[in-house]
């Protein structure tokens with residue numbers, strides 16, 4: 347599903363953000379990625395959705411070696427994954443419905459199929475009653491729900507989230523986590539970078555700890571496991 351083999355990532359400024367990572371994440375797993383600021387978590391995640399390519403080593407996602415993708419193949423590859431960001435990245439001029447539908451329109455789904463599926467995912471995230479609103483009319487938690495709905499609308503096998511609760515208060519963060527748990531319970535792999543110690547300690551899953559661009563700990567049911 348997600349495989350990294352001896353991956354190094356050196357940015358053009360000389361920073362080695364990932365320094366020899368090998369990892370295997372199987373279909374249906376739920377994995378937290380934790381570690382101090384600057385440890386390389388975002389880079390590790392960006393390598394998964396081919397926002398970055400490794401300087402050496404291999405990143406293989408659903409059988410595809412990301413370094414071998416041609417430029418024109420990248421958009422199609424990205425659509426096989428769901429990606430959720432800390433800052434939501436919604437399109438401000440589109441309604442809730444349109445933001446989610448957009449991800450299906452680009453793959454030229456039939457409008458009827460789009461409508462049915464968009465309403466289904468918006469119901470799953472508890473936002474069916476706000477489909478006509480615009481992002482700036484929603485709370486942070488609601489905006490994150492829209493972005494999660496968008497990430498799963500094309501039924502990806504993997505959802506990758508970089509600090510999805512980073513901008514949210516604790517209560518809203520728990521609600522967002524519940525949605526990720528539901529998505530995972532449907533069989534979708536979830537990989538989530540987070541600084542949220544309470545969540546990692548209470549909703550126990552596999553925990554990969556990165557420090558200095560290396561995996562220093564990888565345990566099932568692990569706790570947050572390091573001090574800031």
Ligand SMILES: Nc1ncnc2c1ncn2[C@@H]1O[C@H](COP(=O)(O)OP(=O)(O)OP(=O)(O)O)[C@@H](O)[C@H]1O
Pocket residue numbers: 357358359361362363381382383384385386387388389390
């Ligand atoms: N585009 C880039 N160009 C150059 N250096 C970068 C780039 N992105 C990240 N880095 C550097 O790579 C290292 C790892 O950064 P990364 O963002 O992956 O860490 P992180 O663990 O996600 O940190 P945080 O928890 O603060 O988000 C840092 O030293 C950072 O300055």
